[in-house]
Amino acid sequence: MTWNENGGRLGEEFFTPGSSSFTEFLAGHRPELLSTRRVLPDGVRAAPDQVPHGTTVLALSYRDGVLIAGDRRATMGNLIAQRDLEKVHPADDHTAVAFAGTVGLALDMVKLYQVELTHFEKIEGVAMTLDGKARRLAGMIRQNLGQAMQGLAVVPLLTGYDPSAPEGERGRIFSFDIVGGLYEKTDFHAEGSGSPYARGALKKLFRKGLDRREAALAALQALWDAADDDSATGGPDISRRIFPIVSVITEDGFERLSEPETEALTREMVEQRRDRPDGPNATP
DSSP: OOBOTTSSBOOGGGGSOOOSOHHHHHHHHOGGGOGGGOOOOTTOOOOTTTSOEEOOEEEEEETTEEEEEEOOOEEETTEEEESSOOOEEEEETTEEEEEEEEHHHHHHHHHHHHHHHHHHHHHHSSOOOHHHHHHHHHHHHHHTHHHHTTTOOEEEEEEEEOTTSOTTOOEEEEEEOTTOOEEEESSEEEESTTHHHHHHHHHHHOOTTOOHHHHHHHHHHHHHHHHHHOTTSOOOBTTTTBOOEEEEEETTEEEEOOHHHHHHHHHHHHHHHHHOTTOOOOOO
């Protein structure tokens, strides 16, 4: 017999056939638990200096898969709300999601998305395809449209390793807009307030066939350029030992680079910047 947390039997909704979507299950039976469905009263708009916002995240493909990274700063207007925010999270074994935008809603969306993928696999007995994962996340963003129009937008960046893709193209990158529009990106992409500067750096540094170390250094260089021109993006904090989060997804699955590895690469990049403050030239 199955029991709920209050010691009683589970409701009939748990035994009623439905779709494999956990989000749809909640929407049908406990919609109040979906933070993305809550809209502010008419005429009310969230003040940007009262809600923490995450800023720059980026991704790039490399020889073995795809790399995804983010700075650590969250801001409220001109204030630094948090210095060590984690904006990059595994969604499942071969997929990761990072976010820019309203921190509270973004973290809720990431957790719900993780459950969504796990629920699908348990119900269907197979993992969702990467294209299916991207469409499912787009649908969740669309559910947040009301709040996005009131100033509480969440803009994720999705990456994954797709074993069904051709060799050399298995690391894939998907971006979204606030209405749930889905776009697959080639080679690299960045989101958030520092993204124009990060994309400019990646355009200069990216080349096909980067190894893991080269890809990680390119990501760190791009985040440095973003922080150099965007006050909402945080650079590495050497004194507090707060460094960007860098993760990779390969055939072996999701892996977050260890703090010692990230610190060593960051310090190497900072030393390079002492001689070349504007960063390295494009690789021929």
